[in-house]
Every structure is written in structure tokens, then in C-alpha cells.
Amino acid sequence: KAGVTQTPRYLIKTRGQQVTLSCSPISGHRSVSWYQQTPGQGLQFLFEYFSETQRNKGNFPGRFSGRQFSNSRSEMNVSTLELGDSALYLCASWRGRGNTEAFFGQGTRLTVV
């Protein structure tokens, strides 16, 4: 059974640009969450999607957005990139609603210069 796949693995962008990250969850999983991980801050919750609908959102500015497709694949978009957006972005795939084990992808390392 394939795991959670995130693409790309690494990205370097310039301030002001936008970026789109992709996550393919484990087959059969309908819930996908996105987290931002920075040193000292741990995993900061961005949002969670279930059945193509955003069910919850963390305390991030509107520059951060996402969507989920009918095949459960999810994309996250960050517009007008800032230096502080440099982080590891992790996608988690859930079998259920979030009260079960999360399976993480390898992450996308975003560097904003």
C-alpha cells in the first residue's frame, strides 16, 4: 500500500511569488491535514479537508489556502511568499476524522529567499 506522497520535496522561491504544494493521501483515506513545521514551533495546524470540504482551519493568514479533489488529493497554495514562510510543510492522511493515526508524507521543504 503506497504511503502519503508529497511533491515537490524541495522548493526555492523568491519573496512575493506563489507556490503550490501537492499531497496524495493513502488510498481510501478521505481526510487530509496540512501542517507547517519550523524549529521550535513544532507542527502548526494549517487546515484539514474531508470529502473535498475544508472542515477546519488554523490561525494562518489568508495567503494560505488549499483544496481537495474528488480523488482525495489535496493541494496547498501560498501566495505572496514571505521569508517567514520558509518551513517544512507536512501533509497528513487520516483514515477517519482525525481521531485516529495520522500518516505523514515526507514533506515539502520550502525556502523563500
Added chain:
Amino acid sequence: QKEVEQNSGPLSVPEGAIASLNCTYSDRGSQSFFWYRQYSGKSPELIMFIYSNGDKEDGRFTAQLNKASQYVSLLIRDSQPSDSATYLCAVYTGGFKTIFGAGTRLFVKA
């Protein structure tokens, strides 16, 4: 106050000792509690989960939950150098939202 708080460490214990990792959470309605281990450069992976008050044991790991005190802990017995990692406490608060703590770095000295 952060929703899920952990001591960032590092926590250093000698090989064979018991490592005790602690986590507090703010939402009294939280339903499920998880401990993930993250090795440097890797993604988190689940090692324990607990839903009810009390202790839950799995091999060398014991999770303890006290909902009245809003406190969850992880004990690692007979700590090994391979246990050196960051341990993340995660709390499912309901409504499709799981909050992670910042993690505690554990070093097990051989």
C-alpha cells in the same frame, strides 16, 4: 496559552533509564491523545495513542492520561540510543482538528 504544551528539552537520560515526557492541553473537550516520534530529517510516526484515563502500555512505552488535570505523559523504559528523537504530543480536539505540541527532544546517552 498554547493549546498543547510540551517542554522543548532537550531531555537527556542514560541508556537503560526511564525517560518521562510530559504534555498538557487546554481544551477540556479533547477526545484522543497521541504520541509521535520524529527522527531528525524524517516525518513523525505514531508510537502510542490513548483515549481513556489511566495507563496504556505497549512494550517499553507507557502512555498516561489524566483528563481532570489535562495532562498526558509518555514513559520510555530501558531507554536506548535509538530512542533519541523528538517526541510530539498530539491532541484531537474534535471537529477535524488535531493539534500538535512543539515536541520534546530526547537524547539517550550510551
